[in-house]
Amino acid sequence: MSNIIIGAGISGLTLGNLCQQKKINFKILEKEEEPGGLCRTVKVNDFLFDKTGHLLYFRSKREEDFIRKYLRIPLLKQERNSAIFYKNNFIPYPFQLNLWALPKVEKNKCISSIMSLSRDILKKGNNNKPPENFEDWARISFGDGIAEKFMLPYNKKLWRIPLKKLSLGWLGDFVPNPDYAQILMSADEPPEGSIGYNPHFYYPQNGGIQTITDALYSRIKRNVKLELNLESINPLKKTITVNGKQVKYSTLSSSIPLKNLMQLIPSLPDNIKNIVKDLHSISVLYLNIGFSGQCHHKYHWIYFPESKFNFYRIGFYNNISPSLVPKDSTSIYVEFSYREKLPFNLCNLLKKLLNLLKS
Numbered sequence: 001m002s003n004i005i006i007g008a009g010i011s012g013l014t015l016g017n018l019c020q021q022k023k024i025n026f027k028i029l030e031k032e033e034e035p036g037g038l039c040r041t042v043k044v045n046d047f048l049f050d051k052t053g054h055l056l057y058f059r060s061k062r063e064e065d066f067i068r069k070y071l072r073i074p075l076l077k078q079e080r081n082s083a084i085f086y087k088n089n090f091i092p093y094p095f096q097l098n099l100w101a102l103p104k105v106e107k108n109k110c111i112s113s114i115m116s117l118s119r120d121i122l123k124k125g126n127n128n129k130p131p132e133n134f135e136d137w138a139r140i141s142f143g144d145g146i147a148e149k150f151m152l153p154y155n156k157k158l159w160r161i162p163l164k165k166l167s168l169g170w171l172g173d174f175v176p177n178p179d180y181a182q183i184l185m186s187a188d189e190p191p192e193g194s195i196g197y198n199p200h201f202y203y204p205q206n207g208g209i210q211t212i213t214d215a216l217y218s219r220i221k222r223n224v225k226l227e228l229n230l231e232s233i234n235p236l237k238k239t240i241t242v243n244g245k246q247v248k249y250s251t252l253s254s255s256i257p258l259k260n261l262m263q264l265i266p267s268l269p270d271n272i273k274n275i276v277k278d279l280h281s282i283s284v285l286y287l288n289i290g291f292s293g294q295c296h297h298k299y300h301w302i303y304f305p306e307s308k309f310n311f312y313r314i315g316f317y318n319n320i321s322p323s324l325v326p327k328d329s330t331s332i333y334v335e336f337s338y339r340e341k342l343p344f345n346l347c348n349l350l351k352k353l354l355n356l357l358k359s
Helices: 010-020 060-070 104-124 135-158 182-185 211-225 260-261 270-277 346-358
Strands: 002-006 026-029 041-044 049-050 075-079 082-086 089-091 200-204 232-236 239-242 247-255 283-294 300-301 312-314 331-340
Touching: 010 060, 010 082, 010 211, 041 300, 049 211, 049 283, 049 331, 082 135, 104 182, 135 331, 200 346, 232 346, 260 270
Parallel strands: 002 026, 002 247, 082 300
Antiparallel strands: 041 049, 075 200, 082 089, 232 239, 239 247, 283 331, 300 312, 312 331
């Protein structure tokens, strides 16, 4: 019997390498003809494109050492330079701590709503029931001004559900949550120091993000089985059915989407099946575009909260790493989210996007 890992994306490959370091027997099963999952890179006319933006953030020295020392991949360290495009202005990220960059009328609305919240707390005390959904949290944390100008429209565009149905468990430190005094101070001048969970990021010095998955794969290649169709899982018997054959396992680890995993288990109790039906996710459509000529700014990525833009973010490969583009060229990725089907006409969208890039 073997320890089975489902999926040879970056998570499955990393787990395989950790098993190998500890001399644990394992096999990785992958349905595609090549490993890497979404962390892959394609070359088109000397442009290197990832499957949309993939950047590295390290929470510990151990994680950084794994890439630098174990995989022996030289890394670029970049100080984050991102912005929000709002009312034809570039507002530095995070929006809630850069009110100074807003047009005067917009800034005053944000300040007014924060002052109103502060007065309510002074009058009534801060004894309100904690918010249970994202919309309520955003309004209480930042006031209606900031919430309605950025937090709500951007996240509605990203998640594609009513934000009163969006829970708070995903937030963690992904959304900087300063106090009211810090927000009000940002109306006059930029904040000092780095803000947010990603004030800097890392990226391979040469090649795209697939440099990492290639390095992971090369160390455990003999343990990775490609083009295998996992048909079902029987947790009680500790067996899986692969390409029509039943295989016993000792432990089973999965790196595929949770809903997909649950659908592979016919013996799930009815109450769990009902829960699985209620699991929702979004898909991301990305467009990679490369062209001659240098871009006129140094942003790594830009957020687009306004509804007139179908996409929610544009990133600039050429600002992330010069190794990704030919000399004097620009390359970008454009991201859209959707659920069941695209909520827009792709041809019309491309025309609008090209007009925006020209301007």
